[in-house]
Amino acid sequence: MQQNLKFPAQCTVIPAEELEQISGGAPAWVGxxxxxxxxxxxxxxxxLSYGVELGKAFVQIVGAAYTIYVYGKIIKNSMEGIKDTMNWFINLN
Structure with a gap:
């Protein structure tokens, strides 16, 4: 079913039945x-693109908040360790 058409003929409307045959059996209502x-x-x-960008920004904010939380826990634990060390030195007397 090959047709060698010139340029103007390539812009013609294809009937629904022929379109189904050409497109591998897809019904005409798909088009x-x-x-x-x-x-x-x-x-x-x-x-949708705005929503994707908003989602990316939300993920970055959550990531930054989690990083701050982790660093806060590290600082808190370090301060508790310093406090325990100072109390240990005080109790040496």
Whole structure:
């Protein structure tokens, strides 16, 4: 079913039955559904990219908060160790 068409003929509309045969058996309503979804996709796409960027920022904030928590625990444990060491030196008398 190969056609050697010139440029203007390549822009012709293909009937639904022939489109099903060419596309490997996909029903014609798939193409129609794609045409209906495309305008909605163009409206939603910026919002999705904004949501992805917002999610990335949230992950960075959570990561920074966790890092601060870990460093805080290290400082707290170090201070307790210093306090215990000083008490040990005081109790040497």
């Amino acid at each position: 129609a559904l794609k045409d209906q979804i495309r305008p909605l996709w163009h409206q939603v796409k910026p919002l």
